[in-house]
Amino acid sequence: NAGVTQTPKFQVLKTGQSMTLQCAQDMNHEYMSWYRQDPGMGLRLIHYSVGAGITDQGEVPNGYNVSRSTTEDFPLRLLSAAPSQTSVYFCASSRDGSGSYEQYFGPGTRLTVT
Amino acid sequence: AQSVTQPDIHITVSEGASLELRCNYSYGATPYLFWYVQSPGQGLQLLLKYFSGDTLVQGIKGFEAEFKRSQSSFNLRKPSVHWSDAAEYFCAVVVDYKLSFGAGTTVTVRA
Numbered sequence: 001n002a003g004v005t006q007t008p009k010f011q012v013l014k015t016g017q018s019m020t021l022q023c024a025q026d027m028n029h030e031y032m033s034w035y036r037q038d039p040g041m042g043l044r045l046i047h048y049s050v051g052a053g054i055t056d057q058g059e060v061p062n063g064y065n066v067s068r069s070t071t072e073d074f075p076l077r078l079l080s081a082a083p084s085q086t087s088v089y090f091c092a093s094s095r096d097g098s099g100s101y102e103q104y105f106g107p108g109t110r111l112t113v114t
Numbered sequence: 115a116q117s118v119t120q121p122d123i124h125i126t127v128s129e130g131a132s133l134e135l136r137c138n139y140s141y142g143a144t145p146y147l148f149w150y151v152q153s154p155g156q157g158l159q160l161l162l163k164y165f166s167g168d169t170l171v172q173g174i175k176g177f178e179a180e181f182k183r184s185q186s187s188f189n190l191r192k193p194s195v196h197w198s199d200a201a202e203y204f205c206a207v208v209v210d211y212k213l214s215f216g217a218g219t220t221v222t223v224r225a
Contacts, residue, residue: 092213100165
């Protein structure tokens with residue numbers, strides 16, 4: 001049982017490039033989410049999903065896309081990277097579709113956009 | 115709008131001393147409240163949670179938190195801090211399927 005896994009751990013992009021951050025969980029959790037962490041701002045919700053085929057926006061969705069074709073995977077796509085997207089990104093999952101139970105976090109992806 | 119406020123950005127405490135981290139939330143109904151801890155370079159780990167019932171909740175690593183509806187607070191406490199408790203602590207609340215975090219409190223433990 002690997003829990004929540006994220007790849008890559010580190011990534012450097014040039015402005016305008018696109019990429020996908022991968023997130024997978026093997027706990028059969030319904031709820032998955034993406035956060036970004038910036039100094040002094042805590043974690044902010046980017047997008048979340050309450051089940052396969054269902055996604056919704058969080059607090060800071062602009063510049064990011066998600067999809068949830070399977071229960072296990074929840075990739076985050078950066079369409080055209082900007083320096084403002086330099087951050088640490090965390091994926092999380094929770095057993096219940098409400099998100100009201102404990103969320104299990106992945107180890108994070110540190111992204112730098114130059 | 116910020117749903118969770120952690121008034122203290124940084125706290126320094128001596129090893130063996132008690133610790134209290136403050137958290138205030140803004141939400142009309144009884145919220146689902148959480149405290150998470152993040153060690154340097156790591157992901158987040160749940161310390162404890164409050165959904166309903168007993169307002170004093172026990173968590174892992176000797177932490178406890180008390181829900182006070184009248185003060186809209188959910189403060190985290192530990193009677194005796196260990197050097198390994200140096201980390202960043204986040205209070206969070208679930209509102210409408212979304213987990214909202216406070217800005218965090220960094221705890222430094224001095225010998």
